[in-house]
Amino acid sequence: MTFSPELEARLAKLLASYPAGQERSALVPMLLYAQDEVGRITPELVAEVARRLRLQPAQVEEVASYYSMLRQRAAGKHHIQICTNISCLLMGGGELFEHACRCLGIGNKEVTADGKFSIEEVECLGACSWAPALQVNYDYHHGVTPEKFDQLLEVLRQAE
Amino acid sequence: MLYNEPSPLEVKVLTRRFGLPGGPTLATYLATDGFAGFRKALQLKPEEIIEQVKISNLRGRGGAGFPMGLKWGFVPRGSDRPRYIVANADEGEPGTCKDRLLMEHDPHQLLEGMLIAARAVDARAGYIYVRGEYRYIIEILDRAIEECRAAGYLGRDILGSGFDFEVYTHSGAGSYECGEESALLESLEGKRGVPRIRPPFPAVAGLYRCPTVLNNVESYSAVPAILRDGGAAFAALGTPRDGGTRLFCVSGHVNRPGVYELPVGFNLLRLLNEVAGGIRGGRKLKAVVPGGSSCPVLKASECDLSLDFDTLAKAGSMLGSAGVIVIDEDTCMARVAARVIRFYAHESCGWCIPCREGTAWLAKLLLRLHEGGGRRGDLDLAVEIARNMLGRTFCPLGDAAAMPTIAFLEKFRDEFEAHLDGGQCLFEKQPAGVEA
Numbered sequence: 001m002t003f004s005p006e007l008e009a010r011l012a013k014l015l016a017s018y019p020a021g022q023e024r025s026a027l028v029p030m031l032l033y034a035q036d037e038v039g040r041i042t043p044e045l046v047a048e049v050a051r052r053l054r055l056q057p058a059q060v061e062e063v064a065s066y067y068s069m070l071r072q073r074a075a076g077k078h079h080i081q082i083c084t085n086i087s088c089l090l091m092g093g094g095e096l097f098e099h100a101c102r103c104l105g106i107g108n109k110e111v112t113a114d115g116k117f118s119i120e121e122v123e124c125l126g127a128c129s130w131a132p133a134l135q136v137n138y139d140y141h142h143g144v145t146p147e148k149f150d151q152l153l154e155v156l157r158q159a160e
Numbered sequence: 161m162l163y164n165e166p167s168p169l170e171v172k173v174l175t176r177r178f179g180l181p182g183g184p185t186l187a188t189y190l191a192t193d194g195f196a197g198f199r200k201a202l203q204l205k206p207e208e209i210i211e212q213v214k215i216s217n218l219r220g221r222g223g224a225g226f227p228m229g230l231k232w233g234f235v236p237r238g239s240d241r242p243r244y245i246v247a248n249a250d251e252g253e254p255g256t257c258k259d260r261l262l263m264e265h266d267p268h269q270l271l272e273g274m275l276i277a278a279r280a281v282d283a284r285a286g287y288i289y290v291r292g293e294y295r296y297i298i299e300i301l302d303r304a305i306e307e308c309r310a311a312g313y314l315g316r317d318i319l320g321s322g323f324d325f326e327v328y329t330h331s332g333a334g335s336y337e338c339g340e341e342s343a344l345l346e347s348l349e350g351k352r353g354v355p356r357i358r359p360p361f362p363a364v365a366g367l368y369r370c371p372t373v374l375n376n377v378e379s380y381s382a383v384p385a386i387l388r389d390g391g392a393a394f395a396a397l398g399t400p401r402d403g404g405t406r407l408f409c410v411s412g413h414v415n416r417p418g419v420y421e422l423p424v425g426f427n428l429l430r431l432l433n434e435v436a437g438g439i440r441g442g443r444k445l446k447a448v449v450p451g452g453s454s455c456p457v458l459k460a461s462e463c464d465l466s467l468d469f470d471t472l473a474k475a476g477s478m479l480g481s482a483g484v485i486v487i488d489e490d491t492c493m494a495r496v497a498a499r500v501i502r503f504y505a506h507e508s509c510g511w512c513i514p515c516r517e518g519t520a521w522l523a524k525l526l527l528r529l530h531e532g533g534g535r536r537g538d539l540d541l542a543v544e545i546a547r548n549m550l551g552r553t554f555c556p557l558g559d560a561a562a563m564p565t566i567a568f569l570e571k572f573r574d575e576f577e578a579h580l581d582g583g584q585c586l587f588e589k590q591p592a593g594v595e596a
Contacts, residue, residue, distance in 0.1 A: 024349060024350035028332065032331055086449070086453050125293055
């Protein structure tokens with residue numbers, strides 16, 4: 001399995017961060033950075049990471065299955081993660097999540113037929129004072145009303 | 161970009177560089193007393209550095225409130241094992257959004273704090289464990305680390321002192337439990353983020369079973385000022401047993417939600433009314449969750465109190481990570497409680513049974529109740545399940561789920577009961593959402 005030169009550089013820097021003999025420390029960030037490029041945690045990716053860190057594939061899978069950002073199924077190109085935890089809930093995060101699902105015609109953790117969008121109801125994103133908040137991939141959006149969500153969707157669609 | 165307007169009542173120690181022209185660069189940092197604390201530390205013996213941190217009365221800002229100087233003092237002297245500095249930037253306690261700002265607007269302050277800690281315990285390497293969602297923060301930190309290395313503030317022979325120290329960022333990948341210190345260390349070692357049985361504590365056997373200083377981002381970020389101006393000056397800002405300032409994250413139904421740096425001991429009602437502009441829409445205050453979702457809720461009548469660890473503990477709650485969540489009179493507390501317990505059920509790592517089973521059953525009970533399918537005995541059953549979790553888990557997540565659940569059920573029992581026997585949610589027709 002081959003990665004882009006950018007990802008290889010990132011992984012090389014990551015591996016150099018840990019003391020000799022402690023390369024396993026790179027496992028979680030390595031899976032996340034690789035997923036950003038590959039799209040999901042595939043069996044091939046598990047095998048590749050296991051080979052690089054001298055682990056068994058089962059050891060990699062055991063860890064990968066624990067973390068909520070690591071996914072077995074691909075997300076949409078624009079992965080919309082809406083927080084509905086307490087501070088966002090108080091400010092309309094629940095209604096925002098339902099609005100987003102209606103707009104895109106999909107449910108939680110589903111992907112639109114064209115593969116462009118996916119929605120996930122997530123836990124606290126650390127944006128509580130600027131609620132309701134969501135992330136599109138890694139980009140934050142604060143104070144998102146249903147109207148602002150519609151505008152955001154329009155911008156994302158036009159960027160296609 | 162600052163996300164909210166500052167308040168004139170703020171006392172800016174950790175946030176004083178926020179929004180400076182020029183942005184969070186090393187040049188800005190050096191022009192505003194950057195590394196003055198470390199230069200002071202270079203003239204002190206390690207135990208003198210720790211003494212200043214003890215004098216500062218700084219209590220851990222991650223939520224547990226353990227005195228930071230005491231924690232540093234637990235690192236064994238003269239051990240031949242490597243020692244590590246770890247910053248907990250896995251900010252995930254619902255209601256808390258302050259570490260993100262400290263790293264975004266003043267990353268060098270965190271690095272200097274870790275460097276001073278390294279000098280105090282003679283560590284050579286430090287890791288910042290950043291939650292996976294904060295990718296842009298990792299990029300900011302990596303740039304700041306590169307700047308510091310290039311200018312000789314990190315790396316080999318720092319400022320000609322002969323002292324070496326490197327800092328690295330490390331990304332998590334979505335797990336609230338990894339904010340718990342021992343689970344964080346497991347995750348940093350490339351494993352599932354489940355807690356370790358303690359003792360030994362991280363100061364003795366932490367990362368790679370080596371002595372480790374592990375503190376929250378806000379705690380480290382206070383260290384440069386503590387060394388620069390002396391521990392006593394920092395302590396004097398707060399209360400006698402809880403020194404300094406804190407970044408209070410005000411969220412929910414106020415006119416001016418935001419993160420505000422205020423002295424420890426600031427009055428909660430003043431925070432709501434004078435700093436955060438009062439309850440929005442002219443409504444009345446119903447309740448406050450004072451320190452993040454793990455902290456038992458306070459009724460409006462219980463809110464005239466000083467925001468410090470001891471006062472909140474006496475009031476039956478906690479100051480936690482200072483996530484002040486404000487709830488107005490039009491909010492259904494059964495809905496809030498159900499959402500909060502659903503979070504803990506999702507995040508329970510499953511390692512120990514009282515938490516894994518307790519959170520799952522509480523979530524089932526409270527969600528069913530809010531949806532109108534509750535039965536008469538459910539409220540007492542939920543309290544009994546929650547009580548059975550208290551103190552019976554390896555890590556604090558079990559208590560963090562049980563304590564607020566008990567408080568919601570006991571203090572707002574009438575709102576839960578209104579849902580029973582086919583009763584309607586009293587608030588469903590007025591969702592407490594964003595006003596049109």
